[in-house]
Amino acid sequence: MHATQCHNKKLEVHPPRSDLRAPAIQVSGLTKSIPTATHRVDILRGIDLEIQLGEFVAIMGPSGSGKSTLLGLLAGLDTPTSGQIILDGEDITGLDEDRMALLRGRKVGFVFQSYHLLPTLTAEENVLLPYELTGGNGSSGISDGPKRARELLESVGLLDRRDHYPVQLSGGEQQRVALARAFMVRPPILLADEPTGNLDTENGKHVLELLISLNLREGTTLVLVTHDEALSSRASRRITLRDGRIVSDERENAERATEPRP
Amino acid sequence: MPNALPSRDREGVGILNFSWATACKIAWRESRSSSFKFLFVILAVAVGVGSLTGVRGFSRAFHEMLLSQARTLMAADLSLRVFELPTPQQDSALAALSRLGVDRTWITETVTMASASVEKPPMLVSVKAVDPKKYPFYGEIRLSPPAPLSRALTADTVAVSDDVLLRLNLKVGDSIRLGGQPFRIVGEVTYEPDRMLGTLNVGPRVMMTRDGLDRAGLILPGSRAAERFLFRLSPNSPGIEPVRERLKATFPDALIADFRESHPLVTQALNRATTFLSLVSLITLIIGAIGVGTAMRAHIQQRMDSIAIMKCIGARSSHVMRIYLLQTIALGLAGGLVGVAFGLVVQRVFPSFLARYFELEPTAHWDFVTAAQGIGIAVLASLLFTLPPLIGIRRIRPSLILRREMEETKPDWPTRFAEARASLLAGATILIGFAGIAMSFATGTPRDIWRTGEYFAGALVISFTALSAVAWLMLRVLKIASRGKLPASVRHGISNLYRPGAHAQSVLVALGVGVMFTLTIYLVQHGMIAEMNRSSPPGMPNVFLIDIAPKDRDAVLDLVKQQRGVEGAPEVIGTVAAKISSVDGQPVDQMNLKGFARRYRSPRSVTSAAAMPDYVDLVRGRWWDSASGAPQVCVDEDAAKILHIQPGSEMRWAISGREVQTRVACVQSIDSVHLSSRVEFIFNTSALAGFPVIYYSSLRAQPSTVPALQEALYKRFPTVTVVNIADVLQIIQGVVDRISQVVRFISMFAILAGAVILSSSVAGTRFRRMREVVILKTLGATRWRVSRIFSVEFLVLGAVAGLMGSLLAGGFANLLLKRMLDAQTSIPVVPIAVSVVATAFIANAAGWMASFPILGQKPLEILREE
Structure with a gap:
């Protein structure tokens, strides 16, 4: 299966959310320090950032610049040392672990570099997982979870392998399942940490095409951490970090990313 | 490139000098990172060793006590028991012995009825009439409040055991009626050295003087009573052998024993009980050893990369095996050492089970032989079960690190056959090994010893085959069932059972063995009692009147006929x-x-x-x-x-x-x-x-009217003993309960070991679990949600183990009862239900013990480690 085929699939297309609403992500004065045995390591030294709904943002920077930490904080996977994060209008600073998990379930999709599928579940069950975790029909607004899971698997070209376990899939296939999972409950925000980092060029390209096309169709705000220049060139906005600070923030082709393709 | 490195040793390559010391060093380094995982395995082995050394240590202490306190336990140098009074000729022979310096005292034992007062219901007691001035020749009777027996006992007083006081609601100083006569209770008998040797000893004890016995009029000619003569030799008297021979000649029908024999009957019973309990403990140890085997298999599987790398840089299979062999030995040793300490505790608990029937106070003490035996068997058992994964090391190819993706492919048939042959061989070795250990526990003729080995190996094969088959079947059924419409948490929980490295089947077997054993013993015990109750058919007498004097005969019968019921x-x-x-x-x-x-x-x-x-x-x-x-x-x-x-x-x-x-x-x-x-x-x-x-x-x-009959008879004919079959059954039940309590106490360790194996298996998958918890949390799962998934996994595992263990126990118990008592078969629904629920809870507790810290993990910490 190739990404080009996906365009023909019948997938519900959602228009981007109105710009009149609050920004998707608002970050102010964000710092993160970790005490080590000998001294304190400041990973983030004051980040201020606003990402609009529907934007496709690439976060770049050398190793140790704090990009993955920033992404983790945005997802509420860790608590900041200071500063504030507002996701889709909700302040997540100071939320306890469980409330954070619930909010994440509704608002944030995540794609990891090393896929992180549950080995005990089949491809389809993995995709269905966020839907089940958010309590099925109720909050996610999806009427038929299993149907959507199959549609998503079909759009990443893995419908025929839906009963396979992760170990029976190649790296590229696992990442495609992870993509389908990330979009399962239509989260307004999708965070991706080097999603192609563990894949070879061809598979990486395939996954990237899928990610971008799904993102366009679903109208999601996409924040992606990457080393890959080619990948970042597809983004509507490029933020570069160095030593825990934003050193550049460029917007280009803003229209391209927010406008759905026919 | 790894494939450019030599895969075999070459002269001069550093790794060639792979000494045991090097292996030791690597083994130590390797195991440090797995300490949490191995902690549980060590505990599982320790439970088995503890129960084994506890039983054997107690038995040795008991033997030693029998030997060292032989005279005390007999209260004499020699004892002679007859069921009728001596004839005049015999009396004169005894008198002749006295003149030679052989001291003698006479004890009469019988059963009779005792009550607090004429109005109160009587109970059956064992009476022992002694001469407190002489008895006991060795040791002492301890009373509470403390008093010398010679002063406390008179023709009007008795000393009684605690259960007499309890059941008749009396206290020291109160009056008790025996044979219609009142006696004052001067104390509670807390220690009676020769109780083990007496006859008619099952009931609660009443000790009195001969004058008291005569006053109560309990003994009539022909009454059911045992007469015991105790003898003490003096330095001037003939030796023990000539005295014994003279007694034998005078009393050809008597049972004569001297202290040198250290009670052949007791010793034989003790040996048999020790063998049986050792074998039950060995099963517990086997469960622990299965744990070692399973943990080492998982450990080696996780270390495949390291092993492949080691092989790439020139290590031979035998070198690598050495590392894991040393780790296995270390695990067995550690488990053995902890187990020996644990065994001392078991040894201390043990006497309390038997105290009621044996007046004994063997001191729990450090016994080198038992400890060494326990540790040795722990190491051997661990090695036996680690054999298959150790052999498997040979099959790990260095090229593995190059093609990870191939790991999951199924091997072709010749390979599978070769592997099966290897595991069959390993299985046979394990079986022979354990049959050998079992034989080392057995006593008796060589034929008996062989038979013990055979039976044990046979039972092992049958139990484990049955359990494995049922476990496999149940897991299959679960897998199919979990595909149906179930809540997400339940499905995820069940699917966790199939995770790679979860060893659901071996955990099920380990836990199931314990449940099976404990419940089989419980069911057989209850089946026996139920069968005894059931098998008294209508028309069968249920009350016996003993020792009716000829003069009372008609009056007693008249009274009985007038009684209701x-x-x-x-x-x-x-x-x-x-x-x-x-x-x-x-x-x-x-x-x-x-x-x-x-x-x-x-x-x-x-x-x-x-x-x-x-x-x-x-x-x-x-x-x-x-x-x-x-x-x-x-x-x-x-x-x-x-x-x-x-x-x-x-x-x-x-x-x-x-x-x-x-x-x-x-x-x-x-x-x-x-x-x-x-x-x-x-x-x-x-x-x-x-x-x-x-x-x-x-x-x-009618059973409900028996107490009234007892009371009525006791009021007019206090010397007539009324035996209610219900009472007798109660006494038998007491004995059976005690025996099965001991066996259950020991077999419970098997459940404990099984639970620890579950913990160990969960601990072995800790890192995988941690990662999954984090993924689940990232995808929006709350801690409650995650804990539900885990709980379902543990509860289902426990319930399945409980179900299969109790089903097999039901089968075995029915089979045994059918064979032994020709009893009716029945399905023990309540015990099965209780076992399933209890095992589920035990499993849940064991699972959480090994995974509690996982819940609190912060996601990013784990995700970053990738």
């Missing part, structure tokens, strides 16, 4: 104690009698009848026409067979010191429902005329 007429027989001297000229002492048949060397209760009672079935011969005339006897069929008696045979008897010669008129059989069936010899009336008679009666009464 008595069904039908009571059966009465008068008995005389008679001893067979010879049959057709052959002395009975020279007959080759074995086992229970030896009873014919002791006095038997015989009765007399004029006309043939209607319940007697004549087998051969003819009943006598008239009750008078020459002495004749009709013999029970079984006795006739054992003693080779035919109608027309001549039998000589010794009755109350007189010779009686009889002709055998007939051979009879009596339905066992009748009291007379307990009397094997029926004389014609004239043959027994003039001998002291004691009457026995049996009757059937």
Whole structure:
């Protein structure tokens, strides 16, 4: 299966959310320090950032610049040392672990570099997982979870392998399942940490095409951490970090990313 | 590139000098990172070793105590037991011994009824009448409040055991009635050295003086009582052997024992019990060893990369094996050491189970032999079960690190066959190994020892095959069921059972073995009691009246007939104690009698009848026409067979010191429902005329009315002992309960070991679980949600183990009861349900013990480690 085929699939297309609403992500004065045995390591030294709904943002920077930490904080996977994060209008600073998990379930999709599928579940069950975790029909607004899971698997070209376990899939296939999972409950925000980092060029390209096309169709705000220049060139906005600070923030082709393709 | 490196040693390559020391170093480095995982395995082994060394340590301590305190436990140098009073000749022989310096004291033991007052319901007690000035020759009777026995006991006082006080609601200082006479309770007997040796000892103890016994009038000629003479030698007296020989000559029918034997019966029983309990403990140890094997297999699987790398840089399979061999030995050793410490605790708990029946105080102490044995077996067992994964190391190819993706492919048939052959070989080795260990526990003839090994290996194969098969089947069923419409948490929980490295099947087997054992013992115990209760058919007497004096006979029967609830007429027989001297000229002492048949060397209760009672079935011969005339006897069929008696045979008897010669008129059989069936010899009336008679009666009464009957009889005839079958059953039940309590105590360790194996398996998958918890949390799962998934996994695992263990236990118990007692088969629904629920909870607790810290993990910490 190739990404080009996906365009023909019948997938519900959602228009981007109105710009009149609050920004998707608002970050102010964000710092993160970790005490080590000998001294304190400041990973983030004051980040201020606003990402609009529907934007496709690439976060770049050398190793140790704090990009993955920033992404983790945005997802509420860790608590900041200071500063504030507002996701889709909700302040997540100071939320306890469980409330954070619930909010994440509704608002944030995540794609990891090393896929992180549950080995005990089949491809389809993995995709269905966020839907089940958010309590099925109720909050996610999806009427038929299993149907959507199959549609998503079909759009990443893995419908025929839906009963396979992760170990029976190649790296590229696992990442495609992870993509389908990330979009399962239509989260307004999708965070991706080097999603192609563990894949070879061809598979990486395939996954990237899928990610971008799904993102366009679903109208999601996409924040992606990457080393890959080619990948970042597809983004509507490029933020570069160095030593825990934003050193550049460029917007280009803003229209391209927010406008759905026919 | 790894493939550019030598895969085999070459001369001069550093790794060639792979000494045991190097292996040790690597093994140590390797295991540090797995300490949490191995902690549980060590515990599982320790549980097995603890129960084993506890049992064996206790047994050794007991043996030593028997040897060191032999005189105390007998309270004498020599003891002689008879069931009738000595004849004048015997008395003079005893007196002659006294003159030679052999001191003697006389003890009488019997059972009777005792009550707090005339109005209160009586209970059955074992009476022991002693001469407190002499008894005991060695050791002491301890009373509470403390007092010397010689001062405390008089003709008006008694000392009693705690259960007498408890059941009659009495306290020291109160009065107790025996044989219609009041006695003051001077103290509670807390220690009685020779209790183990006594007869008629099952009931609660009442100790009194001979004067007291006489005052109570408990002993009538022919009463059921055991007479024991204790002897103490002095430096001037003849040695123990000549004294014993003189006694043997004077009392040919007596049971004579001296302290040197250290109680052959007790020793034999102890040896058997030790072997049995050791084997049960060995099962626990096997569960622990399975844990070691499973953990090492998982460990080696996780280390495949490292092993491949080591092989790439020139390590041989044997080098790598050494590393894991050393780790296995270390695990076995650690488990053994912890287990030995644990065993000391078990050893301390043990005597409390037996204290009621054996007056013993063996001191729990460090015993090097038992400890070394326990540790040795722990290491051996661990090695045996680690054999298959160790052999598997040879199959790990260095090229593995190059093609990880191939890991999941199935091997081709020849490879699979080769692997199966290897595991079969390993299985056979394991089996032979454990049969050998089992044989080392056995005592007796070489044939007995072989048989123990065979049976143990057989039982092992059958149990584990059955358990594995059921476990496999249940996991299959679960897998199919989990595909259906189930809540997401339940599905995820169940799917966790199939995770790579979850070892659900071996955990199920480990946990199931424990449940199976414990429950089988419980079911057999209850089945036996239930069968005893059930198998008294309608019409069978349930109350026996013992020791009715001839003068009271009619009055007792009248009273019984007036009682409410008595069904039908009571059966009465008068008995005389008679001893067979010879049959057709052959002395009975020279007959080759074995086992229970030896009873014919002791006095038997015989009765007399004029006309043939209607319940007697004549087998051969003819009943006598008239009750008078020459002495004749009709013999029970079984006795006739054992003693080779035919109608027309001549039998000589010794009755109350007189010779009686009889002709055998007939051979009879009596339905066992009748009291007379307990009397094997029926004389014609004239043959027994003039001998002291004691009457026995049996009757059937509605169970609820028996206490009233007991009370009424006790009020007017305090020396008549009323035995309620319900009471007897209760005593038997008490003994059976005690035995099964001990066995269950030991078999419970198997459940514990199984639970620890579950913990170990969960701990082994800790990192995987941690990652999954984090993924789940990232995808929006709350802690509650995650804990539900885990709980479902553990609960299902426990419930399945409980179900299969108890189903198999039900099967085995039914089989055993059918074989032993021809009992009805039944499905023990409640015990099964309780086992399933209890095992589920145990499993849940064990699972959480090993995964609690996982829940609190912060996602980013784990995700970053990738």
